[in-house]
Amino acid sequence: MSQAKTERLVNLTMALLASRRYMKKSEIFDKVAGYSGSAETKERMFERDKDDLRNLGIEIEVASQDPLFEDEAGYRIKPESYRFPLKNLSDTEKNILATALALWESSGFEKLAAGTSRRLLSKANLDETELTPFVLPVELVEESLTEIAKALALRSAIEFQYQKPDSQSSELRTVHPMGLSTWRGSWYLVGEDLGRKDIRAFKLSRICSQIFISKKREMYEIPDDFSVSDYLVMLNRELVEIEWLVRKGRAQLLRSHMKMEKSFDEEWDLILTEEDSVDLAVEKALWHFDSVVLNRPKEARERVINRLQELSEQHE
Structure with a gap:
């Protein structure tokens, strides 16, 4: 799903949730950001959006403003139907x-x-x-994140010094921001690098200067079919195969990208995953604590044992 589509669905959901009465289509097209083009185009977009929200399990009620008159139908999401039930969670x-x-x-x-x-x-x-999250904590580069998000909303160009992993020096980059996302525990900016005339991905932790935002607004457009994830999945990486023992029903983070799984005994499953590095595998092992055992390779297993011993000594 494109970024523009996602933003429009969020905007529509928030508008229908916040409204105390049923919103007519004309009101939705006027007040909800993301609907543009001819009346027919907006109509098609709205019908698809309704179907998408319903497929996500969001109930949209349809009714007229006054049941005594056959006026134009309106739409609303009742807060009680949208809330996540907190009792008896699986x-x-x-x-x-x-x-x-x-x-x-x-x-x-x-x-x-x-x-x-x-x-x-x-x-x-x-x-x-x-509670065990599906994801590891994401490193936060708060100042960069805030400035880039601001430029992205304004459709303004930004400038910053960027240091590539294989370089000792930084380079000035001028970029049209197109999207922000996390990838394997880090924040990334995807945007058009004006100096290289190509769309590139930039790891925020490698930005080594203040970010300067152009005073010009609406300098570029983001295509409707643009997706940040399409560019992040292409990041090159050498994968390391890791063998784990995982308690049954636990460690969904690992299971979500496993290559192989088989039952080991009544309590444990044996799974294989591919990780970006031994370092990341060690972090995942520590993160999951007693839900997993990093079995192989030997180097990674020994590093987990050493880290656990260090932690134990620090808390004695």
């Missing part, structure tokens, strides 16, 4: 909740996220130790 639902909280805590709103986490855990009658 293991998968607990992991989804943990993932959402972990991503929010990595977004620069740590204090707000911490308070929300406590309230959610209390309402769901859960202990924090019961």
Whole structure:
């Protein structure tokens, strides 16, 4: 799904949730960002968007403003039908909740996220130790992230010094930002590099200067079919095969990209994954604690043991 489509669906959902009455199509086209073109084009977009939201499990009610008159139908999402039930959660639902909280805590709103986490855990009658996110914590480069997001919203060019991993010096880059996303624990900017006349991916932690935003606005357009993930999946990496013992029903982060799985005994499964590096595999092993055992390669297993011994000594 393209970034423009995703943004429009979010805008539509928020508008229909916030409205206390049924919104007519004309109001939606006027107030919800993302609907443009001819009346016929907007009509088609809206019909597809309704289907997409319903396929996601979001209930959209259709009714007229006044049941006594046959006026134009309106649309609304009732808050009670949109809320996530917090009682009797399955293991998968607990992991989804943990993932959402972990991503929010990595977004620069740590204090707000911490308070929300406590309230959610209390309402769901859960202990924090019961939750295992599907993802590892994402490194936060808060200042860069904020500035790039601002430029992206304004469709303004940005300039910054960027150091490639195989270089000791930095280079000035001028970029039209097209999207921001995380990839394997790091934030990336995808945008048009004006100096190289090509779309490139930039790791935010390698930006080594202040980001300067052009004063010009609406300098470029982002194609409707543009998707950040299409560019991030092409990042080159040498993968390392890792063999794990995983407790049954646990470690969904590893299971989500496993190459092979077989039952080891009544308590454990044996799985194979490909990781970007031994370092990342060690971090995942520590992150999952007693839910997994890193079995092979020997080098990675020994590093996990050493790290656990170091942690134990620090807390004696």
